[in-house]
Amino acid sequence: MALFRKKPDPASAPAPAAAQRPSVPIPKLRGDERALAFEAQLARGQWQEFHDFLEATTSWGMRSFYATQLSAISGRPQWLDEWVAARPGSALPLLFRGLHGKNWAWEARGGGRAHTVKEDAWPLFHARLVEADRDLTAAAALDERDPIPWAESLPVAMGLSLGQVELRRRFDEAHRRDPLNAGACVNMIHATARKWGGSNESMLQFARWVSGQAPDGHPVHKVVALAHIEMWLDSPKGEAQQGYFRSEAVKQEVMEAARRSILSANYAPAGLPLSWADRNVFAFCFRLMREYGAQLDQMRLIGPYVVGFPWNYQGKAGVKYEEHRQHAFKQLYGLAGPPWEAFLASAGWSPAPAGAERAL
Amino acid sequence: MSQPLPVVERGTIDGIPVLRSSGVAGRHMAGLVFRVGQFDEVLPDRGITHMVEHLTLGGHHEAAYHFNASVEGRYTQYIVESGDPADIAGYLRAVCAGLAAEHTAILDRERRILRTEAASRGGAGVLGTCLVERYGARGPGLLNFQEFGFERLGWADVAAWRARWFTAGNAVLWVAGDLPDGLRLPLPYGRAQATPDAMPLPVTLPAYVTGAKGGLAAALVTDRSFASHATLDILQRRLTQALRHDHGLTYDVGLDVLEVDSGHLHAWLTADALPEQVPMAAHVLLSTFEALAVTGAQEAELAAYRRRVEDGYVSPAGPVGLLQRQARAVLDGKPPRSVADSIRLAAEVTTADVAKAAQSLRDSMLVAAPYDVPAIQGRMGRVPSFSASTIAKGKVYKPSAGELPSLTVSDEGVMLTRAAGEHVTVRYADAAVLLRWNDGKQSLVGGDGFTVTLDPAQWQDAAVVPAVAARVPGGLVVPLDRPGPAAPRPPAASAPPPAAAKAARKPKGRLARTITSRMFAVACIASSSLAGSRGWPPEARSAAFPRR
Numbered sequence: 001m002a003l004f005r006k007k008p009d010p011a012s013a014p015a016p017a018a019a020q021r022p023s024v025p026i027p028k029l030r031g032d033e034r035a036l037a038f039e040a041q042l043a044r045g046q047w048q049e050f051h052d053f054l055e056a057t058t059s060w061g062m063r064s065f066y067a068t069q070l071s072a073i074s075g076r077p078q079w080l081d082e083w084v085a086a087r088p089g090s091a092l093p094l095l096f097r098g099l100h101g102k103n104w105a106w107e108a109r110g111g112g113r114a115h116t117v118k119e120d121a122w123p124l125f126h127a128r129l130v131e132a133d134r135d136l137t138a139a140a141a142l143d144e145r146d147p148i149p150w151a152e153s154l155p156v157a158m159g160l161s162l163g164q165v166e167l168r169r170r171f172d173e174a175h176r177r178d179p180l181n182a183g184a185c186v187n188m189i190h191a192t193a194r195k196w197g198g199s200n201e202s203m204l205q206f207a208r209w210v211s212g213q214a215p216d217g218h219p220v221h222k223v224v225a226l227a228h229i230e231m232w233l234d235s236p237k238g239e240a241q242q243g244y245f246r247s248e249a250v251k252q253e254v255m256e257a258a259r260r261s262i263l264s265a266n267y268a269p270a271g272l273p274l275s276w277a278d279r280n281v282f283a284f285c286f287r288l289m290r291e292y293g294a295q296l297d298q299m300r301l302i303g304p305y306v307v308g309f310p311w312n313y314q315g316k317a318g319v320k321y322e323e324h325r326q327h328a329f330k331q332l333y334g335l336a337g338p339p340w341e342a343f344l345a346s347a348g349w350s351p352a353p354a355g356a357e358r359a360l
Numbered sequence: 361m362s363q364p365l366p367v368v369e370r371g372t373i374d375g376i377p378v379l380r381s382s383g384v385a386g387r388h389m390a391g392l393v394f395r396v397g398q399f400d401e402v403l404p405d406r407g408i409t410h411m412v413e414h415l416t417l418g419g420h421h422e423a424a425y426h427f428n429a430s431v432e433g434r435y436t437q438y439i440v441e442s443g444d445p446a447d448i449a450g451y452l453r454a455v456c457a458g459l460a461a462e463h464t465a466i467l468d469r470e471r472r473i474l475r476t477e478a479a480s481r482g483g484a485g486v487l488g489t490c491l492v493e494r495y496g497a498r499g500p501g502l503l504n505f506q507e508f509g510f511e512r513l514g515w516a517d518v519a520a521w522r523a524r525w526f527t528a529g530n531a532v533l534w535v536a537g538d539l540p541d542g543l544r545l546p547l548p549y550g551r552a553q554a555t556p557d558a559m560p561l562p563v564t565l566p567a568y569v570t571g572a573k574g575g576l577a578a579a580l581v582t583d584r585s586f587a588s589h590a591t592l593d594i595l596q597r598r599l600t601q602a603l604r605h606d607h608g609l610t611y612d613v614g615l616d617v618l619e620v621d622s623g624h625l626h627a628w629l630t631a632d633a634l635p636e637q638v639p640m641a642a643h644v645l646l647s648t649f650e651a652l653a654v655t656g657a658q659e660a661e662l663a664a665y666r667r668r669v670e671d672g673y674v675s676p677a678g679p680v681g682l683l684q685r686q687a688r689a690v691l692d693g694k695p696p697r698s699v700a701d702s703i704r705l706a707a708e709v710t711t712a713d714v715a716k717a718a719q720s721l722r723d724s725m726l727v728a729a730p731y732d733v734p735a736i737q738g739r740m741g742r743v744p745s746f747s748a749s750t751i752a753k754g755k756v757y758k759p760s761a762g763e764l765p766s767l768t769v770s771d772e773g774v775m776l777t778r779a780a781g782e783h784v785t786v787r788y789a790d791a792a793v794l795l796r797w798n799d800g801k802q803s804l805v806g807g808d809g810f811t812v813t814l815d816p817a818q819w820q821d822a823a824v825v826p827a828v829a830a831r832v833p834g835g836l837v838v839p840l841d842r843p844g845p846a847a848p849r850p851p852a853a854s855a856p857p858p859a860a861a862k863a864a865r866k867p868k869g870r871l872a873r874t875i876t877s878r879m880f881a882v883a884c885i886a887s888s889s890l891a892g893s894r895g896w897p898p899e900a901r902s903a904a905f906p907r908r
Contacts, residue, residue: 122734123741126737134647161639161733161735162643165607
């Protein structure tokens, strides 16, 4: 029996916002130079080159990356409608406007739980979701092959409370076009979670089904880790939440998912920006599992390409990332970790990538 | 088309227009139709046409043939069906005699029967809510309210109403089958009564209401064109395909039509759904509607529609539907349309016509849902919960306890204020009825349907209640031998499931809106629906459109 109550591990639970603590930069648009260039063009209302690029991008994963990342624009730019009007036969502007509409809706709502949303924000949130759904439906009709409108309509259906049957239908449509489409699988993890009207059991069941279907090296094994993050978030505050990732069963299942994806010799992400997202998810889980070696291994591979998710579940992502990096060094070596730049250099990374920003 | 189209012959009997066509071989059917119905009434007299209908047949209880009568929005019909034309003549003779007789002796008995009928039938539900939101407490909006006339009207009132409306000049007879030998229609002299336009309130549409049970409904208003007819027909089929067959959300997509005036129809589109399916059902319903408004009908849908129209005329029920439509046209002072013209007009409906009509229908839409549904809230606003107008100057009365609600009384009317900016106003000049309950409470219902209920116990100066009541003309006062409504509660809509409940986040102040809005009238006062139906087949009760 312990004589002293063990201090809770501060990293094992979502924490209040940190104040002016050391932080690592989070590169904008995952530091992808092409995305940054397109962002600058779009800010000037120049969508033509981006349209051609999307049209030429045959990887659904990369098309999804550029479309979803670049559509996260605050407010509603006028050129969106101009683009739709200028290319009436193309699904791409409708897809992009639909993605933007989805983000714009969540901008009105805010990212907090329902009780934090202002009353007058609900009609606006719902109106924008309805518009987004119209655009995504039209995009899907214009390009029968593209899974992205279906995959990205899942958060829209969640916001409109369309129910689990409809969510499954939309997932199936994406899956039919692109089996194990990463965007659809990730969105479906959130969609089947208890907080969105599903159940955590069905969410885990879905994650295991996806992983069971995916070959060795497929990035989509990550959904198992994502499902456990959702379970962790939904655990009762206190010991249950702090201990969630230390359960042997959870650790084994997450580690097995990692072995089959980012740790596999066959690991084959559709593009580098997508691999950063995968590795950040697993590094986060490894931290909560107290697998510090594995955590630092991933942080070395991630290098400067830190992604805000899922670190932002605990507060400011850059701050939490640095805290966890330091904590891992202390636990492994009993010493503070090297400064960020030295850490990157030791891992073979040159200075911060384009778009790097402090403490997002 | 192998079957011959029905041909309508026209004549007169005792000055009454008669329309005749062949019917089902060996059977004969007739309807004596008057241009009067529930929408012609005023709220204190609501049900008076129904009283006339019952009293007319008060002495004609049994017969070896089928007979019935019904009161709809703008028409009252006495209907009979038999294999013997002599039965037709006998029934119509009894109707005419009943319309001429004095019925004081059976008035109380029929009053009790009518009240029992109303109680067993129940209220108009959310259809009534939609009608009162659109039309207020007048015209079609009257369907939302009880038949107060049963409570207060005497024989003299009923007789005066009968003398005004149930006359030879305001009647048409139709016969599907043989015209009986020696048929007479001894009705009193009177002139034709014009059909007034239903006057909608200035409500921003589309909009939604809550409180529906068992699924969703959409209240729509349209002109009587074939484009609108085709649009509703195609819409119902598309919704059945989408909601039932594609998504498994609905058992039945229904469509009922009310004739609100001579130029407009009120369509009531319903889709049942389990509580947890309502958000998706609403999204599919509205998306389907929007798609039709954008792209119009497909040629195959129009071809199928044309075929249904043509088939409708040669079906066994075809001649009856045709005769009823023509009878109503005559009563409305319009030339009856021939079958050939109808078929031609149906065939002329284009894809673009359907798109335009669907857009127009959508612009007139009032959606009824069990609770706030995201897919609805994202497309339209809720109907106003409070009066737009206020009473600027007047004496302000305080409640027995606290500061709110307050009551402002002036020479113009009364205004109940629940909170800052939340007023319910009824002007005396616009009052539709004053309900005087036996416990001292009084409910003043405005022409827009907003209601202020005053309980003397609620106010520091209890004398304000009789003072307000004294300003209302006596003809609008309905004494009711029962206590007034208790402190209102939010409507007991069926509880959404947990997932849907998240979506159905109740706005702050919902309780206040419920208490003081038109919904108050719905919850506490309404209880009536279409009067007079005794289960006659629907195709004989509504002939607004050619039957399918």
